[in-house]
Amino acid sequence: MPTPPRPKLAVWKFASCDGCQLSVLDCEDELLALADKVEIANFREASSAVIDGPYDLSLVEGSVTTPEDERRIKEVRAQSRVLVTIGACATAGGIQGLRNFADVDEYRRVVYAHPEYIQTLATSTPIADHVPVDFELRGCPISKAQLLELISAYLGGRAPNLPNESVCIECKRRGNVCVVVAKGTPCLGPVTQAGCGAICPSFHRGCYGCFGPQGSPNVPSMLRHLHDLGMAPPAVQRVFRTFNPLAPAFKSASEAATSDEER
Amino acid sequence: MTERTIAVDYLARVEGEGSLKVRIHGGEVEDVALQIFEPPRFFEAFLRGRAYTEAPDITARICGICPVAYQMSSTHAMERALGMKVDGPLRELRRLLYAGEWIESHALHIYLLHAPDFLGYPDAVHLAKDHPEAVRRGLALKKTGNHLMQVLGGREIHPINVRVGGFYRTPSVDELLALRPELERALALAEETVRFAAGLEFPDVEEDYEFVALRHEHEYPMNEGEVVSNRGVHIPMSQYEDVFEEQQVPHSTALHSVRKEAGSYLVGPLARYALNFDHLGPHAQHAAKEAGLGTVVRNPYRSIVVRAVEILYACEEALRILDHYSPPPAPYVEPPSSFPASVGMAISEAPRGMLYHRYRLSPEGLIEEAKIVAPTSQNQKRIEDDLRHLIARSLSLDDAGLTGACERAVRNHDPCISCSTHFLALDIERS
Structure with missing residues (x-):
C-alpha cells in the first residue's frame, strides 16, 4: 500500500x-x-x-x-x-x-x-x-x-490544547510560594499568559511577561499593585514595554503607567 | 576575458539571514562581499533609558543560540561599572552555565549544521538516515547542554535566572549532583565526537590567521582574562576599543571589525584553542593529541574537531565545578544602592568568540550609551579573506561547484548572523 x-x-x-x-x-x-x-x-x-x-x-x-x-x-x-x-x-x-x-x-x-x-x-x-x-x-x-x-x-486534525489562562494558574499548579505575597516582589503573573511553566517565580523572581497578555487581563488592577509594591511609573512602563510591546493589553498598560489618572 | 558572478541568495545552515556575492574577472577575484541582510534591530539605541538591571534579559534577545554569552558580557560590564566583584561559587556557577551553552551550541553546529557538509547531505535529517548513531549522539550532547542551562538558568533559550551580581536562585548541591551521571555520559559522547570529527576528510588548507581571544592566568577563558593575539596583542579588556574598531560597509547591516593598522582577525574556537591549549583539561588535551591536532590549528575546516575538543573541555569543567560546589551564602552580591555616573565594559567568550559590551550609566542606574560587538561581526572580514583565497584556488570549478565550496567555507566559522546585525546571500559574478 x-x-x-x-x-x-x-x-x-x-x-x-x-x-x-x-x-x-x-x-x-x-x-x-x-x-x-x-x-x-x-x-x-x-x-x-x-x-x-x-x-x-x-x-x-x-x-x-x-x-x-x-x-x-x-x-x-x-x-x-x-x-x-x-x-x-x-x-x-x-x-x-x-x-x-x-x-x-x-x-x-x-x-x-x-x-x-x-x-x-x-x-x-x-x-x-x-x-x-x-x-x-x-x-x-x-x-x-x-x-x-x-x-x-x-x-x-484537532484544535491544539493551549489555554490562555494566566501564569498564576500554572504557578499554583507547580506548588510555588507566591513571590508577591511572600516577598513583595513585583510580578506580571496575573496578567501574563501561561505556557512557560511559571519558571520565573520558581526561581524566586517576578514574571516579566514574556508570553504576553492572558485572555482577560485586569490591567488597571495590575498597575495599582505594581505601584503599591513600590515600582516607579517609568519602571512600570518599561516592564510592559519589553518583549511584547505591541500586544494591545500591554501597550495600553505601558501608556497608562505614566499617565496621571492611573496613579 | 569572461566575467563570472556567483551568488548565494540565502545561506543555509547558518543562524540568521545572509548572502554572498563574488565577482571574478579574467581569473582574478575582484570582489567578495559577505552580505548580511538580517534586518537591523537597533539594540544599542533602545537600551538607552533602560535600567542597568534589564540589560541581561534584553541583550539575551540579540541571539537565541547564545543568550548566555549576552547575559555574561552584560552582567560583567555592569558589575565593572558599579565596582562589584562576584567571586567564589557564584563565579563557578557562571562558568557552569556557560559550559552548558558551549556544549549546546557546538553540538548544534557540529552535528546539525556542519557535519552534513563533510558527508554530503543537505541536513541532519538526511544524514540521520545513513548515520543515525552520529545524529543521535549529537542530539544527546545538545540535550545535556540544554539540560544544564535549564537547571541553572530556568530554560535553555533566554534563561531567566541571571542577574547583575549573580543569580535569582542558586541550585542546591543535590540539584547539581543529579546532573553528574548525564554529564559523565556526555563526556564519553564528547570523546566519541572528537574521534568522529577527526575521521572526516579535510581539504588541505592553512590560513594565516591573527587569532584573538581572552587568556586567563589559570583557566580556559570564559568570563575573565586579557585580550591576546598570536601577533603581539596583550591588553586588558578595558583597552579593547583602543586596539580594535568597527567599520561600516555598504553591503551589510553588520559592522566589520578590524585591528587598527593590522586588518582582519579571527575570534572563536580556533583562536581560543591556539592561545589557550595549555589550559584545556587533561581529557581534552589527550583527545586533541589523539585526533592528530597540534596545539595550533590553522585549517578552518578542522574547526569542527576543535569545537568537539571544546565540548569535551566543557564537560570536564562542568564535572569539576559540580564536584566542588557548595552553595554561596546568598544567590547574588547586592549592587550598591547609589553610585556615580560610570562606564563598564566586559568581554566574554561566546561559543563563536569574544563578545564585547560597554555601557555608560547615569547615577540613577539608567543606560545612557551601549556598545555591543558580536563575534561574527569581528570575523566577517576574515571570512571574506578565507573566501578570496578559496576562490582563487578553485576557479576551475563550475558555478555550482564554486558556490557550494564558498558556502562550506562560510559555515566553517559558524557565523551567527542574528548576533552580528547590527550582521549574510552568495552572488558570484565572473567576467
Whole structure:
C-alpha cells in the first residue's frame, strides 16, 4: 500500500533572534520522529535542501521591519495552507517593536556611522498586521511543549490544547510560594499568559511577561499593585514595554503607567 | 576575458539571514562581499533609558543560540561599572552555565549544521538516515547542554535566572549532583565526537590567521582574562576599543571589525584553542593529541574537531565545578544602592568568540550609551579573506561547484548572523 504524502512544513524567519526556530531543533528527543511525520520542506537554518511550495504548515518567526519583508510575508501567506506565528516578535512585534515608540532615524544614527546604507521601516509590526494568521504560539521564546502540541494537533486534525489562562494558574499548579505575597516582589503573573511553566517565580523572581497578555487581563488592577509594591511609573512602563510591546493589553498598560489618572 | 558572478541568495545552515556575492574577472577575484541582510534591530539605541538591571534579559534577545554569552558580557560590564566583584561559587556557577551553552551550541553546529557538509547531505535529517548513531549522539550532547542551562538558568533559550551580581536562585548541591551521571555520559559522547570529527576528510588548507581571544592566568577563558593575539596583542579588556574598531560597509547591516593598522582577525574556537591549549583539561588535551591536532590549528575546516575538543573541555569543567560546589551564602552580591555616573565594559567568550559590551550609566542606574560587538561581526572580514583565497584556488570549478565550496567555507566559522546585525546571500559574478 502506498504511504500517504507527509504534510510539508516550512519555517520562515523575519526580524528575530532565531531562538523560536531553534526550539524546533531543541526537540532533541522528538526531532527525528517529527521528520518522519512531516516533510521538512523549507527550513533554511537547518537544511540547504528546499522543496518548492505550497506548504501545508508554515511556522513564522519574527516581525516585519523592512520594505522587502512587507512584500515577503504576503508571498509566504500565499504559499501556506496553515500559517502559525511563533513567538513574541511574530505575535507582538518583539523587543525591536520599541522603535514604534521612538524615532527610527535617530536609532539608525546611534547604531550606524552611515545610516543611509540601512533600509528599515519606522515600525516593527506583528505578522497579523499584514496577513491573516491561523494560530499563534506565544513566548519569548516559545515553549517546546506547546510547539509539539501544536504540531501534534495539526497532524491529528484537532484544535491544539493551549489555554490562555494566566501564569498564576500554572504557578499554583507547580506548588510555588507566591513571590508577591511572600516577598513583595513585583510580578506580571496575573496578567501574563501561561505556557512557560511559571519558571520565573520558581526561581524566586517576578514574571516579566514574556508570553504576553492572558485572555482577560485586569490591567488597571495590575498597575495599582505594581505601584503599591513600590515600582516607579517609568519602571512600570518599561516592564510592559519589553518583549511584547505591541500586544494591545500591554501597550495600553505601558501608556497608562505614566499617565496621571492611573496613579 | 569572461566575467563570472556567483551568488548565494540565502545561506543555509547558518543562524540568521545572509548572502554572498563574488565577482571574478579574467581569473582574478575582484570582489567578495559577505552580505548580511538580517534586518537591523537597533539594540544599542533602545537600551538607552533602560535600567542597568534589564540589560541581561534584553541583550539575551540579540541571539537565541547564545543568550548566555549576552547575559555574561552584560552582567560583567555592569558589575565593572558599579565596582562589584562576584567571586567564589557564584563565579563557578557562571562558568557552569556557560559550559552548558558551549556544549549546546557546538553540538548544534557540529552535528546539525556542519557535519552534513563533510558527508554530503543537505541536513541532519538526511544524514540521520545513513548515520543515525552520529545524529543521535549529537542530539544527546545538545540535550545535556540544554539540560544544564535549564537547571541553572530556568530554560535553555533566554534563561531567566541571571542577574547583575549573580543569580535569582542558586541550585542546591543535590540539584547539581543529579546532573553528574548525564554529564559523565556526555563526556564519553564528547570523546566519541572528537574521534568522529577527526575521521572526516579535510581539504588541505592553512590560513594565516591573527587569532584573538581572552587568556586567563589559570583557566580556559570564559568570563575573565586579557585580550591576546598570536601577533603581539596583550591588553586588558578595558583597552579593547583602543586596539580594535568597527567599520561600516555598504553591503551589510553588520559592522566589520578590524585591528587598527593590522586588518582582519579571527575570534572563536580556533583562536581560543591556539592561545589557550595549555589550559584545556587533561581529557581534552589527550583527545586533541589523539585526533592528530597540534596545539595550533590553522585549517578552518578542522574547526569542527576543535569545537568537539571544546565540548569535551566543557564537560570536564562542568564535572569539576559540580564536584566542588557548595552553595554561596546568598544567590547574588547586592549592587550598591547609589553610585556615580560610570562606564563598564566586559568581554566574554561566546561559543563563536569574544563578545564585547560597554555601557555608560547615569547615577540613577539608567543606560545612557551601549556598545555591543558580536563575534561574527569581528570575523566577517576574515571570512571574506578565507573566501578570496578559496576562490582563487578553485576557479576551475563550475558555478555550482564554486558556490557550494564558498558556502562550506562560510559555515566553517559558524557565523551567527542574528548576533552580528547590527550582521549574510552568495552572488558570484565572473567576467
